[in-house]
Amino acid sequence: MDTKYLHSFISVVDCGSFAEAARRLNLTSAALAARIKALEEDIGTTLIMRAGRNVKPTDAGMKIVDRARSILRDTRDIRAIANNDEPLGELRLGVATSTLAALTPMLLRKIYARYPRMSVFIESGASSSLEERTVSRHLDAAIMVEPVYATAKGFEWQLIKKETLVVLAPGRLGNEDPFKLLAEQPFLRFDRSLRGGQIAEQYLRKHRIVPNERLEIDTLITIAHLVSDGIGVALVPDWAPEWVESLGISRLALPNDAPARNMGIFWDTRGTHAGIISMILEEAGSIF
Template structure:
C-alpha cells in the first residue's frame, strides 16, 4: 500500500474536502480523487461520504483514519532513522500563546535555517491541554508553563524563561504599594483554569488579599489592554515581549519573595523523534 494514498485520505478527513486536501498536498483535485479511489479499491470498502464539495469519513473511514495516522507516522520515523543522524521529518510542537509571539519565532527562524528538512507543525493551546496531548503522544515537544505537580518520569523539562509576577496599573493610578493596589482597585484577573492563573490565585491567598474581581480573562495581552483603559489593575507574569503597542501602564514589582511563572520545553526522553526534538532544543536554548 502506498502511504501517499493514506496521507491524501488523512488530508481529506482533516480538511473536509478534496479541494482543501489538494491544496495542502500541492496536487490537483483529480489526482487526490484517484488516490482515494485506489485506496478504497485496495481496502474493499468506501471510506468517504460525498455531499457536494464536502466529504466526511464513513464508519470504515473513521476506523481506517486512526490506523492510517499511526502508519504514516511510523513510516516517517523510519525515514528519520534512515537519515543517519540528519534530522528530517515532521515535528509537532505545542505552544502557549505568549510563547507563540515572544519565544517561538526566533527559535523557529534559527531552526529552519539550520535544519531545513524538519517540518514544524505548531499546535497552540493552554499548558494544561498541550500537556495532556504530550502524554497521549499527539505532540513531540511543548513550550509551556512548568507543571505545578510532579510529571511522569519518562518526560523531561528544560527552562527557557523565568517570569516573576508584577502588578499592572493604569499610568494615572495613584499609589506605589502593589499589594495595596490589589486590595483596593478592581482586579482584571488571569483565568484560574490556566496554571499561571492558579499561581496568581495562590499568591493572593497567601498574602491575604481579597480582590475586587471585575473581569477574568484568558489572554494576558487582553488583560494589559483592559488595564490601560482604566478598568482595574492586574497581577500577571512578566511575559516575553512583544506586548501590545501604545499602552500607558505602570509595571510594579512585588516585594520578595516573588512567585515566578517558568516557561520551558517539555518532551519525552524516549521519543521516536528525539533527534528532531534535540535539534529544536538546540535552537530554542540559544
Template sequence: METRFLETFLMVAQHGSLAEASRRLGVTPAGIAQRIQALEDEIGLPLLARSGRRVKPTQAGLAIMEKSRRVLSEVRELKSLAHDDQAFGELRLGAISTALTGLLPGGLRRVFDTIPGVDIFLLPGTSAELYNGLLEEKIDAAILVKPPFPIPKTLQWDLIRSEPFVLLAPPEFAETPADQLLREQPFIRYDRSNWGGRLADTYLQSLRILPREWLELDSLEAIAVMVEAGLGVSLMPDWRSSLFDNLRVARLPLRNAPHREIGLLRPRNVRSSRLVQAVLDAVRA
C-alpha cells in the first residue's frame, strides 16, 4: 500500500472535495480519483461516498482514518530517524497567504538549493485554521500571526518579522492625514475573524472612529487591489511581496500603530525539527 494513497484519502475526507484535494496536493482530479480507487481496491470496500456536491467517508472510511494518520506519522518518523544528523525528509508546513506570496518563495528556494532530499507540503489557511491544524497534528509547523492568547508551553514560537499597520489609500491621498481619511473615505475592513483583523478593529476603537464601512475581506491581497482601484481605504499590516510592491497605493503611517507579528509555531517535540529550523533560518535570511 502506497502512503500517498492514504495521504490523498485523508485530504479528500478532510475537505469533502476531490477538487480541493487536487488543488492542495498538486495532482489532477483524475489522479486523485485513481488513488482513491486504488486504495479502495486494496481495502476491498468503498471509503468515500457522494453527498450532493460533496464527498464524505463511509463507515469503512471513518474506521481507518485515525490509523491512517498514525501510519503517515510513523513513516515520517522513520525518515527522520534515518537522517537524524541532517535536515532531511518531509515537512507539512502551514502558511498564511501573505507568507506564501512574501516570505516563503525566497526562503524555500534557499532550502531546496542547499538541502537535497527535502519534500515540503504547503497548506494555506488562516492563522486560526493553522493553529488548530497544529494541535490536531495535521501539520508539523506553521507560519502565522501570533495568537491573541497565551501560547501553550508544548508549542514553540519564533518571531520572523513585526509589521506595523498602515493606512492603505489611493495615491492621490498620499498627503492627507490618516485620521481624516478614516473618517471620510469608504472603508474596506480587514476581516475581524482573522487575528490580524482584530488588531485593526481594536485600533479603530482606541481612536473612537466609526468608519464608513462597506466591505469586509479576509484577503490582504484583495483589499490592496480594491484600494488601488479607488474603492476605499483600509487598515492593514505593511507586508511586502513582489505583488504588493507593484501596486499603485499610498502607505500612510499611523500614530501608535499596532504591529502584526509573523512567526513560526511548532510543537517542541516535532520530529522534523532540523528541517523546520532550516526553513525558519532560510525565511529569516
C-alpha cells in the first residue's frame, strides 16, 4: 500500500471536498480521484461517498481514519530516524487565531532557517480546539493560551509570552484615564468564550466597570482596526504592540497589576519534533 494514497484519503476526509483536497495536495481532481480509487481497490471496499457537493467517509472509511493517521505519523517518524534525527516531512502546527498574523511570518522564517527540508501546515483556531486537536494527534504542537485544566498525560505546555491587558483607544484619546474610557466610550468586547475575553470580563467586574457595549467579536485584529477607525475602545491582551501602534492607536496601561493572558506552546513530549519545539522555546524572545 502506497502511503501517498492514505495521505490523499485523509486530506479528502479533512477537507470534505475533492476540489479543496486536490488544491492542498497540488493535484488535479482527476488525479486525486484516481488515488482514492486505487486505495479502495487495494482495501477492497468503498471509503468515500458523495453527499451533494461535499464528500464524506463511508462507515468503512470512518473505521480506518485513525489508523491511517497513525500509519502516516509512523512513516514520518521512520524518515526522521533514518536521517540522523533531522526533521523531515510535515510539522502540523496549531496557532491561536488571535496571534496568527502577528507571529506566523517570524516563526516560519526561524523554522525554515534551521530546518530547510521541513514543510509546515498551519491550522488556526481557538486554544481549546487546538489543545484537543493536539491530544488527538491531528496536530504536532500548538501555540495557545495556557490550558485551564491539567494537561493530558504525555503532553506539556510551557510559557513563552505574557500578554498583559491594555486599553486600546483612538490616538486622540491617548491621554485619557483608562477607567474613564472603559466606562464612557463605546466598548468593543473581546469574545468572552475565549480566555482573553474572560480575563477582560473578570477585570471589569473586579473594578465594577459597566462598559457601554457596542459589539462583541472574536478577532483581535478586527478590534484593533475598529478602534483605529474611532468606533470605540477595547480591553484586550497586548498581543502585537508594534503593529497596533502602527495603526495610530493608543495603548493605555491599566493601573496597578493588570492581569495577563499566558501564551505558550503545547506539545506531545513523545513526538518526533522535539528539536523544533526546543528551537521555538529558545527563540521565543525574538519570535514573540
